[in-house]
Amino acid sequence: MSRISVRGFAVASATAVTAVGSVVGVATGSTAQNNDAEAPAADVTLLADIPAGQQAQVQTASLAQQADAQAIAADASAKKDAEEAARKAAAQTAFAKKAEAEKAAQEAKERKEREEATSRSATRDATSFAVQSSYTAAQIQAMARQMVPAGQFQCFSNIVNHESSWNYQAVNASSGAYGLFQALPAGKYASAGADWRTNPATQIKWGLNYMNGRYGSPCQAWSFWAANHWY
Known part of the structure; x- marks a missing residue:
């Protein structure tokens, strides 16, 4: 070597x-070595x-x-x-944020439900208003605010504004539609009370029942009205 x-x-x-x-x-x-080495x-x-x-x-x-x-x-x-x-660490942070978001969403839902329940309990029935010989638009709106849930009032008001401008004696000369909600025939209001011609609260009660029954709420009724210009 x-x-x-x-x-x-x-x-x-x-x-x-x-x-x-x-x-x-x-x-x-x-001195030993592997022979294969x-x-x-x-x-x-x-x-x-x-x-x-x-x-x-x-x-x-x-x-x-x-x-x-x-x-x-x-x-x-x-x-x-x-x-x-x-x-x-990133996975733990993401999990914690998701849990916080779910908790916040649940709390918001519960808060909304409480507010709606409070609003419903605070609404007045049509029969609780003193009967007057006449009503201004502002008085009728004040009555509606006490009968319609707060979260639904604006939608409710939008429909009444377009249908009658808050005139409970409004009449459509061509069709005969009548009142705040232009019911046709006018006699539909009778399901809410016999005094529907002279008591705006009775018409408000009928209109609220109609929107809830047909569309689910005044806001859903307003969405339909906005898309179709009738309800």
């Missing part, structure tokens, strides 16, 4: 990783070929290379662990 001389510390450092293992066997006096390459510099003054430097360089490799592996492992921790 031919051996090459040391050409400098750079050569020694580059071959130190393989050379150190070979020299350890020589240093312990071991390949012969050392001709250009491999053994530690024994390196001057004694440089052997410590070569060994130090080998250890430094091993330390660098271990540091790189540790950095990769730490990066992987950090990414996994970040994914878990």
Whole structure:
């Protein structure tokens, strides 16, 4: 087996990783070799070929290379662990936000239901108003505000504005439609009370029942009216 001389510390450092293992066997006096093992390459510099003054430097360089490799592996492992921790944190944050949104939606729904229940309990019946000989539009609107749930009043008002401008005695000359809601025939109001001709509250009661019964609510009735210009 031919051996090459040391050409400098750079050569020694580059071959130190393989050379150190070979020299350890020589240093312990071991001469046994596996018959299947390949012969050392001709250009491999053994530690024994390196001057004694440089052997410590070569060994130090080998250890430094091993330390660098271990540091790189540790950095990769730490990066992987950090990414996994970040994914878990993001998932936990998303779950928490979803739970908060669902809780807020439920609270809003319950609040709306309470408000509607309060509004319904606060509405007055048509018979609770004192009968007058005549009514202004403002008085009729005030009555309606006390009979129609607050959240539905604007839609209710939109329809009355278009149908009669809050005139409870309005008559359509061509069709005979009558009152606040231009009921046709006019006698439909009688289902809410016999005084429908003289009591706006009775007409309001009939109109509210009609919108709720046919469309589900005044606002749903208004949506239909806005699309079709009749209801």
